[in-house]
Amino acid sequence: MERFEYASPATLKEATALLGSSWSDAQVLAGGTDLISLMKEYLVSPKRVVNIKSIGELGGISKTGAGVRIGATVTFDELSAHPLMRDYPSLVTAALGVASPQIRNMGTVGGDLCQRPRCWYYRGGYGLLAMKDGKSLVPDGENRYHAIFGGGPAYFVSPSSLGPALVALGAQVKLVSPSGSRTVGVDQFFVIPKSDTERETAIQSDEILTEILIPAARTKNATYEVRHKDALDWPLATASVALKMNGSKVGSARVVLGHVAPTPWPAAAAEKALAGKSIDEATAEEAAAIAVDGAQPLSQNGYKVQLAKVAVKRALLEAAGKA
Amino acid sequence: MHEHDLSKVGTRAKPAGEQVAGDPDKAFQEAEVTSEGEYGIPVITHCCLEPHGQVVQWNGDKVEYWPSTQNVTQVGNDLAKLIEVPANQIHTHMDYMGGGFGSKFPPDLWGAEAAQLSKMSGGRPVKLFLDRATELTIAGNRPSVFAKVKTGAKKDGTITVWQSQTWATGGYTGGNLNVSLFPYVFNKLENKRLNHTAVSINAGSARAWRAPNHPQLSFVTCSALEDLAAKLNMDALAFFLKNIEITTRPQVYKAQLEKAAEMIEWKKYAHLRSDTTKGPVKRGLGIGVNTWGGLGHDSQCRVTIHPDGSVDVDLCSQDLGTATRTMIAMVAAETFGLTINQVKVGIGDTQFPPSGGSGGSTTIGGVTVSTRKATVNALGKLFDLLSPVMGVPADGLEAVDGRIQQKGNPSKSMTWQQACAKMGTQSISEMGQNKQAEAVKEGLINQGTSGVQMADVSVDTDTGIVKMNRMVAVQDCGLVVNPKTAESQVFGACIMSCCAALMEERIMDQQTGRVLNPDMEFYKLAGISDIGEIIVHMDITPEHDARGIIGLGEPPAVGGVAAISNAVANAIGVRVPMVPLTPNRVLAALSQRRIG
Numbered sequence: 001m002e003r004f005e006y007a008s009p010a011t012l013k014e015a016t017a018l019l020g021s022s023w024s025d026a027q028v029l030a031g032g033t034d035l036i037s038l039m040k041e042y043l044v045s046p047k048r049v050v051n052i053k054s055i056g057e058l059g060g061i062s063k064t065g066a067g068v069r070i071g072a073t074v075t076f077d078e079l080s081a082h083p084l085m086r087d088y089p090s091l092v093t094a095a096l097g098v099a100s101p102q103i104r105n106m107g108t109v110g111g112d113l114c115q116r117p118r119c120w121y122y123r124g125g126y127g128l129l130a131m132k133d134g135k136s137l138v139p140d141g142e143n144r145y146h147a148i149f150g151g152g153p154a155y156f157v158s159p160s161s162l163g164p165a166l167v168a169l170g171a172q173v174k175l176v177s178p179s180g181s182r183t184v185g186v187d188q189f190f191v192i193p194k195s196d197t198e199r200e201t202a203i204q205s206d207e208i209l210t211e212i213l214i215p216a217a218r219t220k221n222a223t224y225e226v227r228h229k230d231a232l233d234w235p236l237a238t239a240s241v242a243l244k245m246n247g248s249k250v251g252s253a254r255v256v257l258g259h260v261a262p263t264p265w266p267a268a269a270a271e272k273a274l275a276g277k278s279i280d281e282a283t284a285e286e287a288a289a290i291a292v293d294g295a296q297p298l299s300q301n302g303y304k305v306q307l308a309k310v311a312v313k314r315a316l317l318e319a320a321g322k323a
Numbered sequence: 324m325h326e327h328d329l330s331k332v333g334t335r336a337k338p339a340g341e342q343v344a345g346d347p348d349k350a351f352q353e354a355e356v357t358s359e360g361e362y363g364i365p366v367i368t369h370c371c372l373e374p375h376g377q378v379v380q381w382n383g384d385k386v387e388y389w390p391s392t393q394n395v396t397q398v399g400n401d402l403a404k405l406i407e408v409p410a411n412q413i414h415t416h417m418d419y420m421g422g423g424f425g426s427k428f429p430p431d432l433w434g435a436e437a438a439q440l441s442k443m444s445g446g447r448p449v450k451l452f453l454d455r456a457t458e459l460t461i462a463g464n465r466p467s468v469f470a471k472v473k474t475g476a477k478k479d480g481t482i483t484v485w486q487s488q489t490w491a492t493g494g495y496t497g498g499n500l501n502v503s504l505f506p507y508v509f510n511k512l513e514n515k516r517l518n519h520t521a522v523s524i525n526a527g528s529a530r531a532w533r534a535p536n537h538p539q540l541s542f543v544t545c546s547a548l549e550d551l552a553a554k555l556n557m558d559a560l561a562f563f564l565k566n567i568e569i570t571t572r573p574q575v576y577k578a579q580l581e582k583a584a585e586m587i588e589w590k591k592y593a594h595l596r597s598d599t600t601k602g603p604v605k606r607g608l609g610i611g612v613n614t615w616g617g618l619g620h621d622s623q624c625r626v627t628i629h630p631d632g633s634v635d636v637d638l639c640s641q642d643l644g645t646a647t648r649t650m651i652a653m654v655a656a657e658t659f660g661l662t663i664n665q666v667k668v669g670i671g672d673t674q675f676p677p678s679g680g681s682g683g684s685t686t687i688g689g690v691t692v693s694t695r696k697a698t699v700n701a702l703g704k705l706f707d708l709l710s711p712v713m714g715v716p717a718d719g720l721e722a723v724d725g726r727i728q729q730k731g732n733p734s735k736s737m738t739w740q741q742a743c744a745k746m747g748t749q750s751i752s753e754m755g756q757n758k759q760a761e762a763v764k765e766g767l768i769n770q771g772t773s774g775v776q777m778a779d780v781s782v783d784t785d786t787g788i789v790k791m792n793r794m795v796a797v798q799d800c801g802l803v804v805n806p807k808t809a810e811s812q813v814f815g816a817c818i819m820s821c822c823a824a825l826m827e828e829r830i831m832d833q834q835t836g837r838v839l840n841p842d843m844e845f846y847k848l849a850g851i852s853d854i855g856e857i858i859v860h861m862d863i864t865p866e867h868d869a870r871g872i873i874g875l876g877e878p879p880a881v882g883g884v885a886a887i888s889n890a891v892a893n894a895i896g897v898r899v900p901m902v903p904l905t906p907n908r909v910l911a912a913l914s915q916r917r918i919g
């Protein structure tokens with residue numbers, strides 16, 4: 001890896017002041033489980049690394065008037081064990097599925113949302129859009145783990161397991177820069193880059209993601225992950241659902257697919273189809289089929305359509321307590 | 324870059340020529356049932372947790388060399404040629420190493436490079452180990468095998484004919500396969516037609532991997548035979564037993580199949596192909612078999628008894644994590660009537676007498692015989708010295724329980740320490756040697772082992788995810804020196820089988836020529852929760868004991884892939900032709916079945 005300057009500020013104000021106007025000036029270090037690999041592979045070579053783990057105000061999970069606030073440096077492990085998370089099994093399942101106990105002890109929720117894609121062409125140095133000679137390597141290449149939604153030119157899948165669960169729960173993130181702060185819905189936080197110079201999230205190089213805010217609204221929620229390996233692996237497809245119930249019927253639903261597109265992928269048509277229904281095998285199956293309608297699989301990843309479908313069905317049954 | 328499709332490899336294919344036995348054409352005409360299938364097992368890499376590499380220090384005209392190697396005795400000689408120094412100026416050391424699996428014999432160019440750097444730096448120690456990506460790209464690739472097999476049988480399940488077209492790659496060097504071993508283990512079949520084509524591709528070259536060729540041969544054979552059994556509508560175990568007479572060791576395989584069946588509760592869980600119970604999760608059982616040589620290599624050992632009673636046992640072998648040290652200590656301690664803490668074993672150093680490389684399951688036979696002989700010789704010298712003192716003829720003495728005594732008479736004895744004190748100031752130092760051919764005649768070691776693996780899996784037919792429930796392994800290896808470490812070899816082999824059957828695969832990119840998964844994230848290996856329960860039974864019988872010691876490192880790593888692949892076919896009712904049995908492949912096979 002290249003040499004870099006290391007800073008470990010004690011306050012958020014100092015930290016944002018240490019960031020720069022471009023990604024090569026400085027990058028944020030949280031658990032380091034992804035950033036260090038990226039630096040070792042020369043995929044990013046910031047001049048300065050700004051450790052944010054010593055900043056007290058970025059930690060902790062607490063109740064606020066509007067819901068629950070999760071500090072950016074909260075680890076997966078803290079998150080999954082916290083009493084305030086009991087109402088959010090979809091998030092806990094997603095957190096517990098991540099990698100290994102070691103990564104769950106080091107990795108943070110902020111890092112999970114900001115981690116870079118695992119696409120092997122990107123990690124191999126071909127850029128986010130996997131371009132070689134002006135053409136994406138993905139469609140004619142090894143694309144078994146790539147996107148089935150989004151339609152290109154970005155074919156990587158969003159690596160964040162928490163992302164889909166947070167989108168389904170209607171969560172927001174707070175981004176702070178030297179010039180102020182802004183709050184962005186998690187659904188707006190993830191973006192599909194259209195060119196190699198764009199990024200896959202809305203965060204700017206001088207911003208720090210400081211917290212996640214989950215609204216108080218009570219939902220039945222669940223996540224189902226299809227994983228090849230039981231641990232130390234990324235899911236092949238996931239679904240997170242959150243149901244606002246109206247008696248025994250669904251009032252409104254959020255259904256969000258994971259690891260199938262460059263962003264968490266809301267299945268709006270399935271959400272609509274679920275409204276007013278009670279959840280059983282048949283309605284779950286029907287919504288699942290609708291959720292994957294319009295998928296555009298590549299040469300090797302047609303199976304992910306089936307996996308996403310199964311994930312939706314099983315997440316719905318789980319949320320409804322019928323798994 | 325790819326060899327999967329033989330019709331597309333063009334001039335990179337080198338057919339090996341056809342081998343025919345009996346009259347396969349006639350046998351197919353007469354066969355009452357025939358079965359055809361395609362099978363594939365990709366290139367996998369060794370993925371040693373400790374990558375290849377070494378520390379080298381040029382010290383005057385001497386070179387101190389600490390490689391990670393499976394062959395301490397020889398690797399320095401090979402390095403000597405590369406860096407052009409006399410071999411006696413290289414001193415090789417290795418106390419521990421983190422995995423080789425057949426890939427760590429030569430010094431390799433990085434050994435020469437490190438030595439050169441040390442020399443250029445005026446003799447500083449240079450540590451040069453491959454990074455993960457390089458390790459997985461060039462430091463070990465096990466050849467693939469693809470096969471089209473046609474088999475024929477009588478209605479009663481008797482196999483009558485085998486025909487296979489196989490092709491394989493081991494990188495740019497091509498990919499040979501010892502096809503005369505087809506059908507594997509069930510080898511005494513009269514009618515066969517065998518064709519093989521080596522395909523060279525632009526990828527890292529092959530290195531030996533635990534039982535070279537055998538896992539692939541076993542996978543292709545057992546899969547094709549299981550498919551034939553399914554075609555016959557016959558229980559797979561009954562079918563394997565029906566054809567037991569054409570195996571290389573009918574009695575042994577019969578007993579082992581029956582034992583494995585008992586352990587996996589075959590009667591309770593077995594069903595004909597396709598689990599017909601309701602729900603998406605289907606369960607199935609499968610069988611795989613193995614065989615291997617395992618004859619101990621040549622080895623020399625020097626044993627020194629010191630006047631204070633301490634004992635050195637020195638030989639230039641190596642411990643790959645298999646407990647070679649412990650085995651040597653056990654043999655020496657037993658000869659001297661001591662506990663294993665009372666003997667000091669020295670290995671991994673070229674100052675010690677030469678022993679062999681640890682490949683081909685040859686270490687245990689080699690080191691135990693040389694150790695036994697050296698210790699017996701040294702003890703003989705001690706008895707000669709004690710005979711006049713104790714007033715007992717030398718051949719009337721024995722060493723038991725930390726004492727030297729008249730045979731069977733503890734009242735005429737002295738402690739080991741007292742006995743050794745009689746040596747005065749002179750130590751006793753004796754050599755012992757294993758020479759393969761002699762040791763076999765003497766009944767100390769042997770070759771030829773057998774084993775059976777059975778797998779019990781559950782397959783989620785909605786997701787294509789295969790979960791291991793149980794795997795049982797029954798394995799013979801002649802006289803078992805230490806059942807615990809022997810079992811541990813088998814456990815490890817079963818875990819490697821789960822990896823290869825369910826996850827492992829080198830993925831190459833056609834467009835860039837690069838390995839896409841030279842890491843430990845997408846080069847997938849099974850974790851603890853992926854392997855299910857493993858149950859090992861060492862096949863210990865008086866008959867096996869009488870054959871002497873035989874190596875065990877490779878054979879248990881052979882049959883597991885076949886067993887798992889067969890269990891999946893048994894569960895879901897259709898063959899998944901290619902391993903690893905990933906969700907995409909399982910789902911593809913299932914959709915074929917639904918269409919078909």
Ligand SMILES: Cc1cc2nc3c(=O)[nH]c(=O)nc-3n(C[C@H](O)[C@H](O)[C@H](O)COP(=O)(O)OP(=O)(O)OC[C@H]3O[C@@H](n4cnc5c(N)ncnc54)[C@H](O)[C@@H]3O)c2cc1C
Nearest residue numbers: 028030031032033034035099107108110111112114161209
């Ligand atoms: C084998 C393996 C399996 C894995 N499986 C999964 C999985 O199934 N699901 C999953 O979601 N993840 C998985 N991961 C990834 C893991 O979750 C991430 O590495 C982790 O979440 C990153 O968090 P971190 O705190 O270590 O981030 P770091 O490595 O410190 O940072 C990652 C990136 O985010 C930026 N960043 C971090 N925090 C902030 C912040 N507060 N504000 C602004 N930028 C920030 C950094 O600058 C960097 O670019 C896996 C990882 C491994 C190695």
